[in-house]
Amino acid sequence: MGVIRVLHEKVISQIAAGEVIERPASIVRELIDNSLDAGSTRINVLIEKGGKGRIRVSDNGFGMVRDDLLLSIERHATSKISSVEELFSIRSLGFRGEALPSIGAVSRMEITSRPAKEISGNRLKISGGRVRSIDEVGCPPGTLVEVRDLFFNLPARRKFLKGDKTETDHIVDLFARVGLPYNRVHFRLDVEERTVINLAPCSGPGSRFPAVFGADVGSSMIETSLDLPGCSIQAWLGSPDFARSRADRILLYVNQRHVRDRLLMHAVMEGYGQRLMKGRYPQVVVFLDVDPSQLDVNVHPAKHEIRLQQGRTIHQAVIAAMQQGLGRNIHPVPDDIVAPFAASVHGGYPVQMAFEPPADYAEEEGRPGAGGAEQDFRILGQLRETYILFETPEGLSVMDQHAAHERVVYETLRNSYGSSGPEVQPFLIPQSLEFSLKDAAMIMEELDSLRALGFELEPFGGSTFLLRSVPSLFVNTNWEKFFAELVPVLGEGGPVDENLASDKSLTIMACHGAIRAGHHLSQQEMTNLVKQLFSTTLPTNCPHGRPTIRRFSVEELEKLFRRSL
The missing domain is CATH 3.30.565.10 (Histidine kinase-like ATPase, C-terminal domain)
Incomplete structure (x- = not known):
C-alpha cells in the first residue's frame, strides 16, 4: 500500500x-x-x-x-x-x-x-x-x-x-x-x-506623519517626488539627525500596499549614503506607484513581498529621488533639541558631569586612573571641536570627546543605579511632550520602568505626557527623541529593577547625556575629561563598542616621517 x-x-x-x-x-x-x-x-x-x-x-x-x-x-x-x-x-x-x-x-x-x-x-x-x-x-x-x-x-x-x-x-x-x-x-x-x-x-498623507513619527520628526519631513514613464515616486524624508537604531520607521508602499522589500530598502539607504552613521536608519515614507503589469504581488500568501519587473530601474529612481530631496536643505534640528554644551557640562552630577577631576585625583596631571594606563599627559588642543589631542611619554593620543564622555556618563549612571539610585531633578514647570501613537502606547506600558530610571512621566490625555522630573544629568534634551529610543529597549527586557537598569537602557541614556561633536572645550575641561575617562573600568571603548582613543607611539611617528632606520 x-x-x-x-x-x-x-x-x-x-x-x-x-x-x-x-x-x-x-x-x-x-x-x-x-x-x-x-x-x-x-x-x-x-x-x-x-x-x-x-x-x-x-x-x-x-x-x-x-x-x-x-x-x-x-x-x-x-x-x-x-x-x-x-x-x-x-x-x-x-x-x-x-x-x-x-x-x-x-x-x-x-x-x-x-x-x-x-x-x-x-x-x-x-x-x-x-x-x-x-x-x-x-x-x-x-x-x-x-x-x-x-x-x-x-x-x-x-x-x-x-x-x-x-x-x-x-x-x-x-x-x-x-x-x-x-x-x-x-x-x-x-x-x-x-x-x-x-x-x-485629512488632506494628504503628510498630515498623519506627526501621529506616526511624533511631532518633531513628522512636522519636519521633506517631501520629494520623481516621475518616470510607468513609475512615480513620492517620498517624505526625515532628517538624518532623527535616525534610529532600527529600520522600523522606513515605510514602503507600492500602489498603496505596505510592503517589505529589500531592493527598495537598499535604495533608501543608498540615497541617504554617508549622511547616516553605521547601524542607523532614517525615518522615511516612500509611495511608489507603478503599472500593475510591472508588478507581481502574488509572491506570498501574506502579501508582504512583491517582485518588480523593472527592479534595477526603480532602484536607481528611488535613490535619485532620495538624493534630490536630501540635496535641498533638510530642516535643521532646532537648537533646543541638541543639548547645549552647558547642559552636559554644568548641569547635575557636579563632580564628573561638569568635568571636575574625580575626588581621588591629585591636582597634578600625572596620576593614572583605575582603568587606564596614562601616566603624565599634556593637552595639545582640540581638533574640529571633536577630537582632543594630548601628548604622553609614549607618543600622541587622539580622543573622541563624545565617545569618551559616553563612557564616563555610562559608568556614573551605572554606579548610581547600583547604589542609592539616581539623583533626580524635578522641573519647576512640567514639560509637555507629544509622542507618536505607537510610542505613547509603549510609554504607557513602561511608566514604572521609567520611574525606576528617574523619569517621572504623567499621562495628560491622548498621546501627550507631562515630564515632571529626570535624572539630574539630563538638563536639556530632545525628550521625544530620547524616549522614542529608550522605551522600546525597556519593553524588550521587562520591568527595570529599582537598583539595576539594563545595559542597553544606560547606553542610550549615556549617549543622550554626553557632549557631542562640535562643542568647544576649554583647556581645563579637556584635562578633566581625560582624567575622568582613565578612572573608568574600560576607558578604551564607549558603551557602543566604538574606540575612545587612538594612540600613536613615538616609534610609529618616526616611521611615518622616515626618521628611524
Missing part, C-alpha cells in the same frame, strides 16, 4: 491558515484590506487581550448579500479577479480569496453584513472552519467581522503567540502604517475599550 495520501480538507485549511495568519496583527491587516477594497470611508477596530481574545473590525463599505456572505468563507472565492490575466492588473489589496476562510479555520468568527440598498442584513457564524448558522438580522450598512479565541483548535500554534502587550504593539504599529496612504478614510483603533488611535480624514 502506498504512503502518499490526500490530506483532509480540515488539515488543508489549517495549513493554509498558517501561511496567512501569523499572529493577531495578520487578521487585523486582512480585515482592514477587505474593508478598504469594499470602498469604506470609516473603519473601526477593537482588540482585546492583544487580539487573542477578540478582534472586531467594522466598516461602512459595500456589504454582502446572503449568497456572497456564504461564498466569502470558501477558499479561493473572490470578487477581485476572475482570470489569470487579471493577476497582472491588480489594484485591490486582496485577491487570493484566502483571508476569511483561513481566519474562520482557526477561530470562532461572526460576519454581519448588509449592502446599503437592502433593508436587512445577514449574520454568519463559523467555528473552526464549520458554518454554525446564518440568520437574517437588522444591522447598519457595511460589514462587521468579529474574531474570538484565535487558535482555540490549534493549541500548539497558540502557545507560540507572544504576550498581550507584544501582540498589541504589533497591531498598533500595523494600524498606524495602514492608515498613511488612505488619508480620506477615518481609522479608529480601540484597545480594551480605550481609543488609542483616531485618524480623521
Whole structure:
C-alpha cells in the first residue's frame, strides 16, 4: 500500500491558515484590506487581550448579500479577479480569496453584513472552519467581522503567540502604517475599550506623519517626488539627525500596499549614503506607484513581498529621488533639541558631569586612573571641536570627546543605579511632550520602568505626557527623541529593577547625556575629561563598542616621517 495520501480538507485549511495568519496583527491587516477594497470611508477596530481574545473590525463599505456572505468563507472565492490575466492588473489589496476562510479555520468568527440598498442584513457564524448558522438580522450598512479565541483548535500554534502587550504593539504599529496612504478614510483603533488611535480624514498623507513619527520628526519631513514613464515616486524624508537604531520607521508602499522589500530598502539607504552613521536608519515614507503589469504581488500568501519587473530601474529612481530631496536643505534640528554644551557640562552630577577631576585625583596631571594606563599627559588642543589631542611619554593620543564622555556618563549612571539610585531633578514647570501613537502606547506600558530610571512621566490625555522630573544629568534634551529610543529597549527586557537598569537602557541614556561633536572645550575641561575617562573600568571603548582613543607611539611617528632606520 502506498504512503502518499490526500490530506483532509480540515488539515488543508489549517495549513493554509498558517501561511496567512501569523499572529493577531495578520487578521487585523486582512480585515482592514477587505474593508478598504469594499470602498469604506470609516473603519473601526477593537482588540482585546492583544487580539487573542477578540478582534472586531467594522466598516461602512459595500456589504454582502446572503449568497456572497456564504461564498466569502470558501477558499479561493473572490470578487477581485476572475482570470489569470487579471493577476497582472491588480489594484485591490486582496485577491487570493484566502483571508476569511483561513481566519474562520482557526477561530470562532461572526460576519454581519448588509449592502446599503437592502433593508436587512445577514449574520454568519463559523467555528473552526464549520458554518454554525446564518440568520437574517437588522444591522447598519457595511460589514462587521468579529474574531474570538484565535487558535482555540490549534493549541500548539497558540502557545507560540507572544504576550498581550507584544501582540498589541504589533497591531498598533500595523494600524498606524495602514492608515498613511488612505488619508480620506477615518481609522479608529480601540484597545480594551480605550481609543488609542483616531485618524480623521485629512488632506494628504503628510498630515498623519506627526501621529506616526511624533511631532518633531513628522512636522519636519521633506517631501520629494520623481516621475518616470510607468513609475512615480513620492517620498517624505526625515532628517538624518532623527535616525534610529532600527529600520522600523522606513515605510514602503507600492500602489498603496505596505510592503517589505529589500531592493527598495537598499535604495533608501543608498540615497541617504554617508549622511547616516553605521547601524542607523532614517525615518522615511516612500509611495511608489507603478503599472500593475510591472508588478507581481502574488509572491506570498501574506502579501508582504512583491517582485518588480523593472527592479534595477526603480532602484536607481528611488535613490535619485532620495538624493534630490536630501540635496535641498533638510530642516535643521532646532537648537533646543541638541543639548547645549552647558547642559552636559554644568548641569547635575557636579563632580564628573561638569568635568571636575574625580575626588581621588591629585591636582597634578600625572596620576593614572583605575582603568587606564596614562601616566603624565599634556593637552595639545582640540581638533574640529571633536577630537582632543594630548601628548604622553609614549607618543600622541587622539580622543573622541563624545565617545569618551559616553563612557564616563555610562559608568556614573551605572554606579548610581547600583547604589542609592539616581539623583533626580524635578522641573519647576512640567514639560509637555507629544509622542507618536505607537510610542505613547509603549510609554504607557513602561511608566514604572521609567520611574525606576528617574523619569517621572504623567499621562495628560491622548498621546501627550507631562515630564515632571529626570535624572539630574539630563538638563536639556530632545525628550521625544530620547524616549522614542529608550522605551522600546525597556519593553524588550521587562520591568527595570529599582537598583539595576539594563545595559542597553544606560547606553542610550549615556549617549543622550554626553557632549557631542562640535562643542568647544576649554583647556581645563579637556584635562578633566581625560582624567575622568582613565578612572573608568574600560576607558578604551564607549558603551557602543566604538574606540575612545587612538594612540600613536613615538616609534610609529618616526616611521611615518622616515626618521628611524
